[in-house]
Amino acid sequence: xxxxxxxxxxxxxxxxxxxxxxxxxxxxxxxxxxxxxxxxxxxxxxxxxxxxxxxxxxxxxxxxxxxxxxxxxxxxxxxxxxxxxxxxxxxxxxxxxxxxxxxxxxxxxxxxxxxxxxxxxxxxxxxxxxxxxxxxxxxxxxxxxxxxxxxxxxxxxxxxxxxxxxxxxxxxxxxxxxxxxxxxxxxxxxxxxxxxxxxxxxxxxxxxxxxxxxxxx
Numbered sequence: 001x002x003x004x005x006x007x008x009x010x011x012x013x014x015x016x017x018x019x020x021x022x023x024x025x026x027x028x029x030x031x032x033x034x035x036x037x038x039x040x041x042x043x044x045x046x047x048x049x050x051x052x053x054x055x056x057x058x059x060x061x062x063x064x065x066x067x068x069x070x071x072x073x074x075x076x077x078x079x080x081x082x083x084x085x086x087x088x089x090x091x092x093x094x095x096x097x098x099x100x101x102x103x104x105x106x107x108x109x110x111x112x113x114x115x116x117x118x119x120x121x122x123x124x125x126x127x128x129x130x131x132x133x134x135x136x137x138x139x140x141x142x143x144x145x146x147x148x149x150x151x152x153x154x155x156x157x158x159x160x161x162x163x164x165x166x167x168x169x170x171x172x173x174x175x176x177x178x179x180x181x182x183x184x185x186x187x188x189x190x191x192x193x194x195x196x197x198x199x200x201x202x203x204x205x206x207x208x209x210x211x212x213x214x215x216x217x
Contacts, residue, residue: 011206013062013206014141016063016142016169017144018065019065019147020066021067021125021157022153023050023108023147023148024102024105026095027095028041028105028148034091037148040177040179044173044180044183045173046146047107049173049200050108050146050174051109052200053174053200058113060207062144065115066104067131068119069095070095117131124159124160126157126160143169144169145169148176149175149176149177150182150186151177158170158195162194170187170196170197171199171200172187172197172199173200
């Protein structure tokens, strides 16, 4: 099998789950607590590309999981052991459970069959959330990681996926971080070492391609 053929197999829909990371209104929406990140995610097209991928999954049998971090009023159960968490607790837009800030942001459309995994703690949607068990129950072998930020949450999700035995796939134009040049640097120097890098268009093409017949015994 050639390298190109292997790459196509990794991008195919069989055993794939699409993960959107922190694509919530309070982060990338118009009411974002992090307006610079929201602006980059929209201006770069990353959020639009996440929406394109989510829309495409519903016709090809790829499960979508939306990973959302949120807080209880007062921060009960949430981390305070890093500068990032303490700064988040002081933001003017509260990411409280049940608020509009923790709803998935437009233009991403959440379908009835999508799963939403919410957490009160940590930096990664895979750490201590039950997501790993859900993925295994879904038969996931390949986790396609999208969303924000390329600074923290996306690499955390990729590292955890690899450590747990999944193949991590990153469509490069479907992630964003701040400043804008952080994302290509993270992709080139870090994510390229552990994830299969692709483009949104290549992934959409692979999902829509006719599936190969299974080999007969």
